Amino acid sequence: xxxxxxxxxVPRAEREQQILAAAEEVFAERGFQNTSMDEVSLRVxxxxxxxxxxxxxxxxxxxxxxxxxRADLHSATIDAVSAxxxxxxxxxxxxxxxxxxxxxDRHGRAWAVLLNxxxxxxxxxxxxxxxxxGQQTQLLEDVIGRWLPAAxxxxxxxxxxxxxxxxxxxxxxRLRDGSGIGPHExxxxxxxxxxxxxxxxxxxxxx
Amino acid sequence: xxxxxxxxxVPRAEREQQILAAAEEVFAERGFQNTSMDEVSLRVxxxxxxxxxxxxxxxxxxxxxxxxxRADLHSATIDAVSAxxxxxxxxxxxxxxxxxxxxxDRHGRAWAVLLNxxxxxxxxxxxxxxxxxGQQTQLLEDVIGRWLPAAxxxxxxxxxxxxxxxxxxxxxxRLRDGSGIGPHExxxxxxxxxxxxxxxxxxxxxx
DNA sequence: CGGGTAGCTTACTGAGAGTAGGAAAGGAAG
DNA sequence: CTTCCTTTCCTACTCTCAGTAAGCTACCCG
Numbered sequence: 001x002x003x004x005x006x007x008x009x010v011p012r013a014e015r016e017q018q019i020l021a022a023a024e025e026v027f028a029e030r031g032f033q034n035t036s037m038d039e040v041s042l043r044v045x046x047x048x049x050x051x052x053x054x055x056x057x058x059x060x061x062x063x064x065x066x067x068x069x070r071a072d073l074h075s076a077t078i079d080a081v082s083a084x085x086x087x088x089x090x091x092x093x094x095x096x097x098x099x100x101x102x103x104x105d106r107h108g109r110a111w112a113v114l115l116n117x118x119x120x121x122x123x124x125x126x127x128x129x130x131x132x133x134g135q136q137t138q139l140l141e142d143v144i145g146r147w148l149p150a151a152x153x154x155x156x157x158x159x160x161x162x163x164x165x166x167x168x169x170x171x172x173x174r175l176r177d178g179s180g181i182g183p184h185e186x187x188x189x190x191x192x193x194x195x196x197x198x199x200x201x202x203x204x205x206x207x
Numbered sequence: 208x209x210x211x212x213x214x215x216x217v218p219r220a221e222r223e224q225q226i227l228a229a230a231e232e233v234f235a236e237r238g239f240q241n242t243s244m245d246e247v248s249l250r251v252x253x254x255x256x257x258x259x260x261x262x263x264x265x266x267x268x269x270x271x272x273x274x275x276x277r278a279d280l281h282s283a284t285i286d287a288v289s290a291x292x293x294x295x296x297x298x299x300x301x302x303x304x305x306x307x308x309x310x311x312d313r314h315g316r317a318w319a320v321l322l323n324x325x326x327x328x329x330x331x332x333x334x335x336x337x338x339x340x341g342q343q344t345q346l347l348e349d350v351i352g353r354w355l356p357a358a359x360x361x362x363x364x365x366x367x368x369x370x371x372x373x374x375x376x377x378x379x380x381r382l383r384d385g386s387g388i389g390p391h392e393x394x395x396x397x398x399x400x401x402x403x404x405x406x407x408x409x410x411x412x413x414x
Numbered sequence: 415c416g417g418g419t420a421g422c423t424t425a426c427t428g429a430g431a432g433t434a435g436g437a438a439a440g441g442a443a444g
Numbered sequence: 445c446t447t448c449c450t451t452t453c454c455t456a457c458t459c460t461c462a463g464t465a466a467g468c469t470a471c472c473c474g
Contacts, residue, residue, distance in 0.1 A: 008439095009438095009439055009440070009451080009452055009453075010452080011451090011452090012451080012452080015452085031330070031333070033240075034330070036429080036430060036431085037430075037431065037432085038429095038430070038431095046452095046453075046454095047453065047454050047455080048431090048432085048454095049432085049433075049434095049453075049454070049455095050452080050453065050454090052431090052432065052433080053452085053453085057431080057432080058431065058432090123238065123241065126238065130383070137380075154388050154392075154396065155396055155399075157380060157384075158377055158380075158393065158396045158397055158400065159400055161373075161376040161377045161379075161380040162373035162374075162376060162377050162397055162400055162401075163373070164376050165372035165373045165374070165375050165376025165377065165379075166368075166369035166370070166372045166373045166376075167369075167372070168372050168376070169368040169369060169371055169372025169373075169375070170365055170368045170369050170372065172368075172372075173364060173365075173368045176337070177364075181361055185361075186365065189361065189362055189365045190365055190369055192362075192404060193365065193366055193369055193401065193404035193405070194369075194400065194401070194404055195404065196403035196404050197399060197400035197401055197402065197403050197404050198400070215470095216420080216421055216422075216469090216470060216471070217421080218420090218421085219420075219421075222421080243460080243461060243462085244461075244462065244463085245460095245461070245462095253421095253422075253423095254422065254423055254424080255423095255462090255463085256422080256423075256424095256463090256464075256465095257421080257422065257423090259462090259463065259464080260421085260422090264462080264463080265461095265462065265463090415474100416473105416474095417472105417473090417474090418471105418472090418473090418474105419470105419471090419472090419473105420469105420470095420471090420472100421468105421469085421470080421471095422467105422468080422469075422470090423466105423467085423468070423469095424465105424466095424467090424468095425464100425465090425466095426463105426464080426465075426466100427462105427463085427464075427465095428461100428462090428463090428464105429460105429461090429462085429463100430459105430460095430461095430462105431458105431459090431460080431461100432457105432458085432459085432460100433456100433457080433458075433459105434455105434456090434457075434458095435454105435455095435456095435457100436453105436454085436455090437452105437453080437454075437455095438451105438452085438453080438454095439450105439451085439452075439453090440449105440450090440451090440452100441448105441449090441450090441451100442447100442448085442449085442450100443446100443447085443448085443449105444445105444446085444447080444448100
């Protein structure tokens with residue numbers, strides 16, 4: 001076996017993707033804290049300074065991972081939601097939740113580490129992560145605001161943040177104890193819990 | 208100024224409390240990642256090996272902080288909930304939520320770091336933190352199970368976890384953008400969103 | 415006034431984040 | 445093919461910080 005070209009140069013964009021993939025893997029396995037940059041670099045087959053060249057710091061690397069997976073989630077949700085739009089708001093709610101639980105299922109621990117438990121940090125990284133999470137909530141606030149034009153901004157915000165939080169915790173529970181309830185059933189059950197609350201808000205909208 | 212007795216020995220239990228207080232402070236200011244044990248020990252006025260003597264590791268120290276603040280929250284919630292018990296389930300829900308938001312207000316960033324964002328780690332510490340969080344959910348599952356004896360375990364779990372998650376995210380939102388909505392109003396708004404869902408579940412309990 | 419122990423310290427080791435400074439692959443131009 | 449330049453990449457460090465070894469000392473009890 002000609003043991004292959006010893007060193008191959010790879011264009012930046014591609015290398016970045018390789019690094020992100022490896023990092024996501026290791027973060028998911030070990031958690032942020034217990035992941036060493038040496039291990040990531042080893043797994044990519046590249047030396048440590050490259051990681052710093054491309055991502056500036058360990059936190060930067062984490063952040064890039066979070067941004068990428070969030071973006072995937074975001075577009076998966078948008079697809080599901082807009083496909084359900086013609087069937088009315090209740091269907092939208094269910095579809096959105098189902099897309100979320102499905103995504104969590106497919107990404108397993110990576111989802112848990114990168115999207116929830118993740119960080120720890122204070123300072124800029126925390127801000128950045130909250131901002132990325134904000135996209136999700138923003139999307140929801142838009143949708144809810146469209147259904148319930150009479151509701152006060154505070155009500156809309158509370159519904160949106162509450163729903164996001166509920167989704168996160170329920171998904172987490174599924175990952176841990178996740179008795180055999182599928183994404184669809186889970187979505188229906190959670191929608192059952194929330195949906196009448198939306199209607200109620202609508203009915204009592206003027207306080 | 209007789210600059211006071213140079214060194215005073217302090218019994219273990221008391222020292223532990225001092226350390227926990229200082230650690231909570233620093234974790235809240237800087238986050239777990241950016242806190243050094245040296246800084247904590249400096250702030251207590253004791254040397255680093257003491258921290259390890261009493262708490263075994265940095266994670267151990269974090270864990271002890273989490274356990275303590277969780278215990279406070281737990282008893283505050285129980286007090287509020289049992290006081291509201293005679294007024295019926297809806298009052299219990301509101302009282303519980305209000306106690307939670309109130310607690311979050313009083314503890315500010317410490318609440319955020321220690322009870323939500325915190326974790327970070329994988330392995331035993333993650334388990335331990337999830338277990339502590341589990342008390343909260345367990346409490347809720349008990350209460351909900353008592354109201355809705357006909358609901359399936361999965362429904363009860365989803366309601367409990369969903370409610371916990373909703374509470375966490377809404378509290379977090381209040382901490383950040385927290386437009387002037389007080390704990391009580393917030394609790395009422397969130398209860399509005401959830402309560403009819405509980406009733407609905409009851410009505411359709413047999414699927 | 416010895417001893418015993420609980421509380422305490424100084425002074426280290428080792429792991430891992432982050433960096434300095436340079437090598438060399440590969441393409442473009444002569 | 446040779447020279448030059450850019451981009452990719454590496455070896456070999458520094459420095460901070462979690463965690464430890466090896467005791468010292470204040471205080472209590474006889």
